[in-house]
Amino acid sequence: MYWLNGCPSTDISLSDRAVQFGDGCFTTARVLGGSMQWLPAHLARLQRGAAALMIQGVDWQALEQEMVHAAAEQGQGVLKVIVTRGSGGRGYSPAGCLQPTRIVTTSSYPAHYSDWRERGVTLALSPVALAQSPLLAGIKHLNRLEQVMIRLHLEQTTADEALVLDTSGMLVECCAANLFWRTGQRVMTPDVTLSGVDGIMRQHILALLADHPDYQAEIVRAPMAVLAGADEVFICNALMPLLPVTAIGEWRYPSRTLFHTLIPYC
Structure with a gap:
C-alpha cells in the first residue's frame, strides 16, 4: 500500500x-x-x-x-x-x-532474514568506498547511489552482505546494516560521524552495552584488518534485527556468545 x-x-x-x-x-x-x-x-x-x-x-x-x-x-x-x-x-x-x-x-x-538468523551470513569487501561527508553522515537521506552501487557489486558475489569502507580505508558499515565485532570483552562498532548511517538498532545495542557488567562498548575508527582477530562479528538493522556473521573471506567466526546475549532484547 x-x-x-x-x-x-x-x-x-x-x-x-x-x-x-x-x-x-x-x-x-x-x-x-x-x-x-x-x-x-x-x-x-x-x-x-x-x-x-x-x-x-x-x-x-x-x-x-x-x-x-x-x-x-x-x-x-x-x-x-x-x-x-x-x-x-x-x-x-x-x-x-x-x-x-x-x-x-x-x-x-523479507523471508530470508529468519534463515539468515539461523545459519548466519557471509560478508564480502565492497569495491565501493563511501565518501566522507560530515554534513550528511549518520542520517538516512534519499541520496543512496553509493548503496545502489554497493548492492550491484554484491550481487556479483556469493556473499550475503557487503563490508564497506570509507575513502580513507576505515570500516563504516554494510550495504544495509550496521557492523559490530567482539574481541574478548570489548565490543566495537565503526564511527559514523564522517560517513554511514547511525541506525536505530545500532543505537539500541550501544545503550544495552553501556551498563552491561561483562562487555565494554567502543566506537572506533579502524581498518578492516582488525576483524582478522575478532572473536565474533554481527550486523544489525531495525528489520533483521541482529544477524551473526560466520565468515568474511577466509576469516571465520564460530562464536555467537554476544549475539545470544543481545537477541532477546532486540
Whole structure:
C-alpha cells in the first residue's frame, strides 16, 4: 500500500525534490501485530534528518497518525516512511517549497532474514568506498547511489552482505546494516560521524552495552584488518534485527556468545 500525505496514492509530482534531487530522508521499520516497532525512535530519526536538511513545516502529528494507521492495516511486514522537501521550482534553491511531502508505504517482511538468523551470513569487501561527508553522515537521506552501487557489486558475489569502507580505508558499515565485532570483552562498532548511517538498532545495542557488567562498548575508527582477530562479528538493522556473521573471506567466526546475549532484547 502507498499513502501520499495521508491519502492512498501511487502518484507523486515530477517536480517533487525527492525526484529532482533526492532532497529528503527516510526510515524503514518492522511491523508486528499491527504495530510499528520502535515508533518513537523512527519518528525521532525522521525529525533529525529533516532538521539536518533544514526541511521545515512537516506535520509530524499527522505523519505519526499515518504511520500508526498503515501499520495497523499491514499487520505484519515492513513500513517505510519518506519525508521530502516537497515541490518547488527548477534549480537547487528550495525557494517556493511551501509544503513537505509525506510518503508511507508497506510491504512484506523479507523471508530470508529468519534463515539468515539461523545459519548466519557471509560478508564480502565492497569495491565501493563511501565518501566522507560530515554534513550528511549518520542520517538516512534519499541520496543512496553509493548503496545502489554497493548492492550491484554484491550481487556479483556469493556473499550475503557487503563490508564497506570509507575513502580513507576505515570500516563504516554494510550495504544495509550496521557492523559490530567482539574481541574478548570489548565490543566495537565503526564511527559514523564522517560517513554511514547511525541506525536505530545500532543505537539500541550501544545503550544495552553501556551498563552491561561483562562487555565494554567502543566506537572506533579502524581498518578492516582488525576483524582478522575478532572473536565474533554481527550486523544489525531495525528489520533483521541482529544477524551473526560466520565468515568474511577466509576469516571465520564460530562464536555467537554476544549475539545470544543481545537477541532477546532486540
